[in-house]
Amino acid sequence: MFVDLIDGKFQSIETEITQGWHAQLELGFEFQDNKTVLAHRRHQGPLTVQRPFYPEGGVCHVYLLHPPGGVVAGDSLTITITAAAKSAALITTPAAGKFYRSSGLLAKQHVTLNVAEGAILEWLPQETIIYEGARVASKLRVDLEIGARFIGWEVLALGRPAANEGFTMGEISLGWQIFKAGELFYQEKLRLDAEAFAARWGLNGHSACGTLFVSPATAAQLEKVQQLIGDSPGLGVTLIDDLLICRALDSRADRLRSFFQQVWAALRPDVLQCKASEPRIWAT
Secondary structure (H helix, E strand, C coil): EEEECCCCCHHHHHHCHHHHHHEEEEEEEEEEECEEEEEEEECCCHHHHHCCCCCCCEEEEEEEEECCCEEEECEEEEEEEEECCEEEEECCCCCEEEEECCCCEEEEEEEEEEEEEEEEECCCCCEEEEEECEEEEEEEEEEEEEEEEEEEEEEEEECCCCHHCCCCCCCEEEEEEECCCEEEEEEEEEEEEEEHHCCCCCCCCCCCEEEEEEEEECCCHHHHHHHHHHCCCCCCEEEEECEEEEEEEEEEHHHHHHHHHHHHHHHHHHHHCCCCCCCHHHHH
């Protein structure tokens, strides 16, 4: 599947040469002694994780940390996570991520998630705040082997409404790719700027937008999400083969993320065969 929501500018912004922090993080999860362990960890630059938590038995919860507290122009973050067969890991963050205003250079983030046969991976970071004037290129690639299970989301907060800041300048290029058994199954590219932020065909002034992916999913899970949505505006869900895609627009990122958490809690028992067990950090 292929969805193209942008113009040719995506390529030019993506290939721009940048200067700044170049941080890398590699995590590898394996199933050992009836639980998932963080068997491999390597990092370079200001990108690391806290020690693993086990609030629900064998599922490994990990909090991803970026000590500088935000990404500035010229920074580049590369994250690679691999879940080996039978492992089960949940990745989240202790706070919102931040991309600050740029004087012209580009800030980059590239995330690759590899999920082996019979493995479970949940990619559930808290929202990312894109400051007015930021220039961001972000890519997320998910590689699912046959029998892999995955739930992931991305929530963006454009500007800072509480500080009367919108998104009258800046540029964001987003790319998502989902591979199944080595073949590209779904691809999407999205470009957001001041025009797209304000236009009715774009975000229509909503400061928060998000996308949630669930695989594998069925018509039963689609119906559950449709019931959660009801007649609420700004929310939608679709099913492409066994990939469920849920989208949301809101004026508040916390409210949007709360809705995604409801979807996650409703679908997790069916899709992952695990009851909903929220990371403690979400309650702080």
